[in-house]
Amino acid sequence: MARRLELEIRESVEYLKKTLKQARSASQKERLQMLWWFKTGQARSHA
Numbered sequence: 001m002a003r004r005l006e007l008e009i010r011e012s013v014e015y016l017k018k019t020l021k022q023a024r025s026a027s028q029k030e031r032l033q034m035l036w037w038f039k040t041g042q043a044r045s046h047a
Contacts, residue, residue, distance in 0.1 A: 009039045 016039060020032040037043035
């Protein structure tokens, strides 16, 4: 069951998108993608 994640992301959407494009490792890309999803409201919970 998914639960609501309360999280404050200080980075801007533009910064996250730019950094995501420059990320080299899969773990960096995964982390930045999740932050971007939460910041843009595309993801609201995690399992």
